[in-house]
Amino acid sequence: MTELAESHTTADRGYLTEKGFRSWAYTLDHKRIGVMYLFTTLLFFFVGGMFAMLLRLKLMTPGPGLISDHTYNVFFTLHGALMIFLFIIPAIPSALGNFFIPIMIGARDVAFPRLNIISYWIFVAGIIVTLASLSSPMDTGWTFYTPYSARTGAAVTTLSLGLFLVGMSSILTGINFIVTIHRLRAPGMTWNRLPLFIWGMYATSIIQVLATPVIGITFLLLAAERLFGIGFFDPAKGGDPLLFQHFFWFYSHPVVYVMILPAMGIISEVIPVFSRKPIFGYRAIASSSLAIAFIGFLVWGHHMFVSGMSSTASVIFSFLTFFVAVPTGIKVFNWIATMYRGSITFESPMLYALTFIFLFIAGGLTGPFLGALGTNVQLHDTYFVVAHFHYTMMGGTVMGFFAGLHYWFPKMSGRMASERLARVAWWFIFIGFNVTFFTMFILGLKGMPRRWAEYPPQYQDLHIVSTVGSWVLAIGVFIMFWNFAYNLFRGRPAPANPWRGLTLEWQTSSPPQTENFAEIPVVTDWPYGYGKKDDKGSRSKE
Amino acid sequence: MTETKHTTEQQGAALETAKLGIWAFLATEVLLFGGLFTAYTVLRVGDPQMFHTEYLKLNRLFGAINTVVLITSSLTVALGIAAIREGKTGTLKRCLLLTILLAAAFLGIKYAEYAEHFARGELPRTNNFFSLYYMMTGLHAIHVFAGMAALATMLVMAGRGKFSAEEHTPVEITGLYWHFVDLVWIYLFPLLYLIG
Ligand code: HEM
Ligand SMILES: [Cu+2]
Numbered sequence: 001m002t003e004l005a006e007s008h009t010t011a012d013r014g015y016l017t018e019k020g021f022r023s024w025a026y027t028l029d030h031k032r033i034g035v036m037y038l039f040t041t042l043l044f045f046f047v048g049g050m051f052a053m054l055l056r057l058k059l060m061t062p063g064p065g066l067i068s069d070h071t072y073n074v075f076f077t078l079h080g081a082l083m084i085f086l087f088i089i090p091a092i093p094s095a096l097g098n099f100f101i102p103i104m105i106g107a108r109d110v111a112f113p114r115l116n117i118i119s120y121w122i123f124v125a126g127i128i129v130t131l132a133s134l135s136s137p138m139d140t141g142w143t144f145y146t147p148y149s150a151r152t153g154a155a156v157t158t159l160s161l162g163l164f165l166v167g168m169s170s171i172l173t174g175i176n177f178i179v180t181i182h183r184l185r186a187p188g189m190t191w192n193r194l195p196l197f198i199w200g201m202y203a204t205s206i207i208q209v210l211a212t213p214v215i216g217i218t219f220l221l222l223a224a225e226r227l228f229g230i231g232f233f234d235p236a237k238g239g240d241p242l243l244f245q246h247f248f249w250f251y252s253h254p255v256v257y258v259m260i261l262p263a264m265g266i267i268s269e270v271i272p273v274f275s276r277k278p279i280f281g282y283r284a285i286a287s288s289s290l291a292i293a294f295i296g297f298l299v300w301g302h303h304m305f306v307s308g309m310s311s312t313a314s315v316i317f318s319f320l321t322f323f324v325a326v327p328t329g330i331k332v333f334n335w336i337a338t339m340y341r342g343s344i345t346f347e348s349p350m351l352y353a354l355t356f357i358f359l360f361i362a363g364g365l366t367g368p369f370l371g372a373l374g375t376n377v378q379l380h381d382t383y384f385v386v387a388h389f390h391y392t393m394m395g396g397t398v399m400g401f402f403a404g405l406h407y408w409f410p411k412m413s414g415r416m417a418s419e420r421l422a423r424v425a426w427w428f429i430f431i432g433f434n435v436t437f438f439t440m441f442i443l444g445l446k447g448m449p450r451r452w453a454e455y456p457p458q459y460q461d462l463h464i465v466s467t468v469g470s471w472v473l474a475i476g477v478f479i480m481f482w483n484f485a486y487n488l489f490r491g492r493p494a495p496a497n498p499w500r501g502l503t504l505e506w507q508t509s510s511p512p513q514t515e516n517f518a519e520i521p522v523v524t525d526w527p528y529g530y531g532k533k534d535d536k537g538s539r540s541k542e
Numbered sequence: 543m544t545e546t547k548h549t550t551e552q553q554g555a556a557l558e559t560a561k562l563g564i565w566a567f568l569a570t571e572v573l574l575f576g577g578l579f580t581a582y583t584v585l586r587v588g589d590p591q592m593f594h595t596e597y598l599k600l601n602r603l604f605g606a607i608n609t610v611v612l613i614t615s616s617l618t619v620a621l622g623i624a625a626i627r628e629g630k631t632g633t634l635k636r637c638l639l640l641t642i643l644l645a646a647a648f649l650g651i652k653y654a655e656y657a658e659h660f661a662r663g664e665l666p667r668t669n670n671f672f673s674l675y676y677m678m679t680g681l682h683a684i685h686v687f688a689g690m691a692a693l694a695t696m697l698v699m700a701g702r703g704k705f706s707a708e709e710h711t712p713v714e715i716t717g718l719y720w721h722f723v724d725l726v727w728i729y730l731f732p733l734l735y736l737i738g
Contacts, residue, residue, distance in 0.1 A: 111559050111563065112563060115563075171567075171570050174566075175563055175566040175567055175570075176563075178562075178566055179559055179562045179563045179566065182562055183555070183558065183559045183562065184559075209566055209569060209570055210569065210570070210573060211573075212570070213570045213571070213573035213574040213576075213577070214573055214574075214576070214577050216574055216577075217573075217574050217575075217576075217577030217578060218577065220677075220681075221577070221581070221677070224666070224673075224677060228665075228666040228667055228673075228676075229666070229667035230666050230667050230670070230673035230677075231667070231670060231673065232581055232585065232670065232673060232674075237669075237670065238585070238588060238589050238592070238669065238670050239585065239670060240584055240585065240588060243580075243581060243584050243585075247577060247580075
């Protein structure tokens with residue numbers, strides 16, 4: 001390994017030195033692949049966001065207004081499906097995971113670099129097929145429940161096949177990460193010294209590998225149902241519509257942890273760095289990720305309380321659901337304990353990390369209302385649900401993602417973003433978010449159903465408030481990405497370790513050189529030893 | 543990127559890494575088929591009588607022959623791997639070719655079977671039993687086909703002298719995949735053809 005390293009000279013723009021389309025399209029470098037995923041998923045964040053703005057605009061008036069009911073159905077389906085399948089599920093794992101997993105464990109690349117680039121192109125192929133379905137867009141909601149989805153004239157088959165490909169890409173990436181984490185850790189990087197982001201990604205990969213095939217077969221069955229007229233899910237043909245829902249939620253519940261665990265991993269990195277304290281309860285945080293992954297597989301039925309499942313099954317699912325709260329609570333407790341008496345500074349990554357904790361708790365605390373049998377029946381399919389999942393998904397995962405972007409922007413781009421602009425953006429996002437979505441809790445409690453294009457006029461005032469909130473939020477997001485885009489070219493050059501972190505990615509240049517390290521580091525301590533020794537952020541190499 | 547000399551130790555590590563990868567992949571395959579097995583269970587419980595009368599229409603002889611064909615092909619792959627571990631490229635090539643032919647025979651028989659059912663009007667949409675039959679055997683056949691493609695790639699690589707006693711990780715991985723494809727059939731055959 002050492003001979004290899006010595007022949008290597010660090011060019012000033014690191015892995016970004018080489019230019020041209022081909023040098024990206026055929027690259028085997030996990031960093032470049034991560035960057036490509038980042039741009040691809042962000043594109044769909046913006047497209048999905050556009051649909052969100054249109055939905056909110058439409059909902060300002062109770063009547064038919066701007067767009068027809070059918071168009072509204074199409075819009076919320078596209079908004080949901082794009083956000084879920086093309087943004088929030090792949091964004092952190094495929095983009096930031098690809099970029100940082102090898103570096104943070106001290107490896108030169110992932111275990112299967114060729115498979116990595118193939119997964120990316122499968123992902124793109126999946127997107128293209130998915131977009132082809134826009135010829136007659138989906139109106140089923142992102143859950144495409146049968147029997148409606150088996151009969152509607154929309155291009156469900158095409159979309160199913162597109163998402164099958166997206167899922168395949170996600171499986172291959174998951175396998176690549178698992179093997180990388182098992183096999184390529186640097187000398188001294190024991191499981192007990194693994195950064196918590198890696199633990200989060202490890203648990204995530206396990207879920208991806210075990211849950212995604214089930215949605216894959218579901219999509220295939222749905223496609224076959226439409227293509228060959230078979231009737232697995234159609235009661236008229238002796239099929240069972242509940243079977244579809246079981247399949248769907250067996251995947252889709254664990255997948256909410258694919259969305260949240262990587263974000264939690266980021267938070268676990270950011271909190272100790274900006275509190276300058278050793279992380280509290282390292283083992284508990286690491287093992288709770290695995291626990292969440294495991295329990296996550298047992299609770300899917302809580303989405304089906306009103307679907308006509310047996311009541312025994314409902315009670316069991318309801319009971320198990322409360323269990324997921326335990327490992328989640330452990331994490332939140334440990335983050336707060338880490339901050340306690342730390343010397344906290346509020347740079348942008350920390351601001352977003354704290355926002356994550358705050359909004360995620362709000363989302364989390366409203367979960368039990370939905371998890372409990374009695375209130376679920378009352379709140380099912382109202383705006384309460386819409387508020388709940390936006391608080392957890394957007395307030396949680398997306399804020400975690402933003403924290404990660406601010407934290408790692410200097411490392412990825414080699415430039416510093418503007419802290420001042422980041423703060424301005426944060427204010428807009430924080431206020432806009434709460435105005436938009438807190439209003440939806442109230443709407444839900446007042447009985448406003450979800451997925452309705454038209455609604456009784458007494459809800460209009462709150463809808464107007466929510467829509468105005470969405471504009472503030474959008475301005476914030478715009479400022480944030482302006483900050484990144486501008487400083488990608490104009491920002492002042494970033495030092496190797498701007499936040500004085502102790503994990504390995506800060507031990508290499510910004511941006512990292514092609515093979516990550518001049519010399520594979522030897523790890524002698526865990527990465528959270530702040531305050532004890534060596535607080536300058538440099539790790540002794542032996 | 544710089545080409546480094548492979549030491550035996552590195553080769554061993556590469557094989558371990560690749561094996562971990564293929565095992566994880568096979569776990570996903572198990573879950574993919576698992577969905578169909580679940581569907582089979584649920585739908586059968588819903589209408590046991592229909593499943594009973596329909597299963598009698600399957601051609602047990604074709605099924606049995608195909609089982610023998612696939613088990614034999616598992617053996618030929620295993621022999622090929624044993625050979626290359628000792629550096630015998632010639633034997634490896636013969637074994638790979640034999641395996642590919644057996645896989646082709648399997649698909650040929652499957653085709654005859656499908657043709658027979660189609661002629662009798664037993665289509666995927668006929669009823670849930672036949673839907674399942676076509677989905678399960680069809681998905682399996684796709685896997686057989688993919689396996690054939692992988693085996694053919696190995697044959698070409700072997701022809702170009704890419705493998706030796708020290709360096710043959712891809713062959714081992716392909717072999718594992720092929721065993722998995724056989725294994726799925728070992729479950730499908732009794733489930734569809736033998737259990738009334
Ligand atoms: C810019 C901020 C956003 C706004 C203003 C917004 C607004 C909305 C609205 C109005 C609906 C439709 C409610 C209904 O009629 O039932 C909706 C649904 C949904 N949103 Fe968002 N959203 C935003 C961001 C996100 C993000 C970031 C995600 C995911 C990561 C997301 C995921 C979903 C999902 C899954 C649905 C459900 C779609 C369905 O019912 O099939 N949203 N959102
Ligand atoms: Cu759930």
